[in-house]
Amino acid sequence: MAAIIWDRENECLTESKRKELQLEKLKLLVTKLYEKVPHYRKSFDAAGVKPGDLNRLEDLAKFPFTTKEDLAANYPFGMLAEPMEKIVRVHASSGTTGKPKVAGYTKNDIKMWAEVMARTFTCAGLTSSDIIQNAYGYGLFTGGLGAHYGGERLGATVIPISGGNTKRQLLIMQDFGSTALCATPSYALLLFEKAAEAGVDIDKLKVHTGIFGAEMWSEAMRREIEKKTGINAIDIYGLTEIIGPGVASECLEKKYLHVFDDHFLPEIIDPETLEPVATGEEGELVFTTLDKEGFPLLRYRTRDITSLHPGECACGRTSVRMERVKGRSDDMLIIRGVNVYPSQVESLLVAIDDVEPHYQIVVDRQKSMDTLEIWVEVSEKIFSDEIKGLETLERKIKSELDSALLISTKIKLVEPKTIKRSEGKAVRIVDKRNI
Numbered sequence: 001m002a003a004i005i006w007d008r009e010n011e012c013l014t015e016s017k018r019k020e021l022q023l024e025k026l027k028l029l030v031t032k033l034y035e036k037v038p039h040y041r042k043s044f045d046a047a048g049v050k051p052g053d054l055n056r057l058e059d060l061a062k063f064p065f066t067t068k069e070d071l072a073a074n075y076p077f078g079m080l081a082e083p084m085e086k087i088v089r090v091h092a093s094s095g096t097t098g099k100p101k102v103a104g105y106t107k108n109d110i111k112m113w114a115e116v117m118a119r120t121f122t123c124a125g126l127t128s129s130d131i132i133q134n135a136y137g138y139g140l141f142t143g144g145l146g147a148h149y150g151g152e153r154l155g156a157t158v159i160p161i162s163g164g165n166t167k168r169q170l171l172i173m174q175d176f177g178s179t180a181l182c183a184t185p186s187y188a189l190l191l192f193e194k195a196a197e198a199g200v201d202i203d204k205l206k207v208h209t210g211i212f213g214a215e216m217w218s219e220a221m222r223r224e225i226e227k228k229t230g231i232n233a234i235d236i237y238g239l240t241e242i243i244g245p246g247v248a249s250e251c252l253e254k255k256y257l258h259v260f261d262d263h264f265l266p267e268i269i270d271p272e273t274l275e276p277v278a279t280g281e282e283g284e285l286v287f288t289t290l291d292k293e294g295f296p297l298l299r300y301r302t303r304d305i306t307s308l309h310p311g312e313c314a315c316g317r318t319s320v321r322m323e324r325v326k327g328r329s330d331d332m333l334i335i336r337g338v339n340v341y342p343s344q345v346e347s348l349l350v351a352i353d354d355v356e357p358h359y360q361i362v363v364d365r366q367k368s369m370d371t372l373e374i375w376v377e378v379s380e381k382i383f384s385d386e387i388k389g390l391e392t393l394e395r396k397i398k399s400e401l402d403s404a405l406l407i408s409t410k411i412k413l414v415e416p417k418t419i420k421r422s423e424g425k426a427v428r429i430v431d432k433r434n435i
C-alpha cells in the first residue's frame with residue numbers, strides 16, 4: 001500500500017498539549033542559545049532577560065528578536081550553536097543586501113527537515129507511489145535538496161532534475177511519467193507554456209500536483225495555473241534561515257498553510273511597533289526554531305506579511321495555519337505615500353482577460369516624484385488584434401489598477417513572451433530609484 005508521512009501525534013495535538021510541548025522545547029532552546037551563541041548572550045543581557053525568565057509561552061515576548069542584520073553581523077558561521085565538526089551541510093540564500101544568509105545543519109537537523117518535507121508532500125496529497133520531478137534548484141538554495149530528501153523520506157521516486165533546461169524537463173516529464181512537479185510557480189508556468197508551444201498535449205501528462213513555493217504568488221495565479229494545466233497547485237512556504245522548504249504547507253483544503261508548529265513556533269507582530277497583533281490579524285511573521293541544533297533562531301523576523309489562524313482544519317490537522325504570504329514588509333512599495341504590494345497588482349492583472357500572468361512593476365523617480373509603471377504581457381490573440389483592442393485593454397487595466405491601488409499607474413502593454421522568464425524566483429519589481 002502506498003505510504004504517507006502524517007505524524008498524527010504531532011500534527012493533530014490538542015491546544016494544551018501543543019503549548020506544553022512548545023514550552024518544554026523553548027526552555028531548552030533559550031538556555032542553549034545563551035550558553036552557546038555569543039550573539040544571544042549579548043542580546044539577552046542587553047534586553048535584561050535570562051533563560052530562567054521563560055516560564056510560560058507568553059514570556060517569549062520579553063525576549064529579543066533576531067534580524068537579518070544580526071545574521072549579517074555574524075556572517076558566515078557566528079550564529080551556529082554547534083561546532084563545525086557537527087555541521088554536515090550548509091545552505092545559503094542571497095539577501096537583498098550584501099552577504100548571503102548562511103544556515104548550518106547537523107545530522108539531526110537534516111533528518112527533521114526530511115521529515116517536515118515528507119509531511120509537506122503528504123499534506124499535498126502525494127504518497128510513496130508518486131514520481132516527483134524536482135525542478136527546484138540544487139545547490140546552496142534549499143529548494144532542491146530540501147524537496148529531494150523529503151521525497152525520499154516519503155518513499156516516492158525523486159527525479160533530481162534541478163531547475164532550468166526546460167526542453168529536458170518536458171522530455172523527462174513525458175518519458176518518466178512524472179506525477180508531481182516541484183518548482184517555483186513562475187517556472188511551472190513557463191514549463192507548461194513551453195509544453196503547449198511544443199505541441200505537447202498537457203492533458204496526457206501524468207502530473208497531477210504542483211508543489212509550488214519559494215516566491216509570492218496569488219490565489220488568482222493559482223486559478224490560472226490550474227485552469228491551464230488541470231493540476232492541483234499547492235502552496236508551500238519556507239525560508240533558509242528557518243530550515244528551507246518544509247516550514248508550512250497547504251493541505252488539500254487549499255485554504256491556509258499548516259505551519260509545522262511542533263518544530264517552528266510562529267508569531268505575528270506589527271512591523272512598526274513590534275508588538276504582537278490580535279489573533280487572525282495581518283502582520284510580520286516571526287519564527288522561533290524549537291529543536292534545530294546547528295542554527296537555532298529565536299524570534300526571527302522573516303519580513304513576510306501574513307496572518308495566523310488557529311483551530312482544527314477539515315483535514316484533521318490542528319497545527320496553526322498561516323494565510324498565503326501577501327508580500328514582504330521590505331518588498332512593499334511606498335509610492336507617493338501609498339503602500340503597494342506586488343501581490344495586489346498580480347491578483348488584479350490575472351483576473352483580466354487577454355492578460356498573461358507575466359508582469360513587471362517598474363518604479364522610478366522623476367523630478368523627485370515616484371512613478372509606477374506596470375509592464376503587462378498581453379495574449380497572442382489580442383496582440384494580433386487591431387490597435388483599438390490594445391488601447392481598450394490598456395485603459396481597462398489602468399482604470400482597475402488605479403481604483404484598487406489608489407494611485408495613478410502607467411500601463412505598458414508588451415508583446416507575448418517578452419518579459420524575462422526566470423528558472424527560479426521571478427523578478428517582479430524593478431526599482432530604479434536605488435540606482
Ligand code: DLL
Nearest residue numbers: 093143213214215216236237238239240244245325
Ligand atoms: O525559498 C525556501 C523554499 C524553497 C520555499 C522551495 C518553498 C519552496 P529562501 O530562498 O531563503 O528560501 O527564500 C525565503 O521566499 O522569506 C518568502 O519571502 C519567500 N517565499 C518562500 N515560499 C513562499 C511562498 C526558500 N509559498 C523567502 N509564498 C521567504 C510567498 C514565499 N513567498
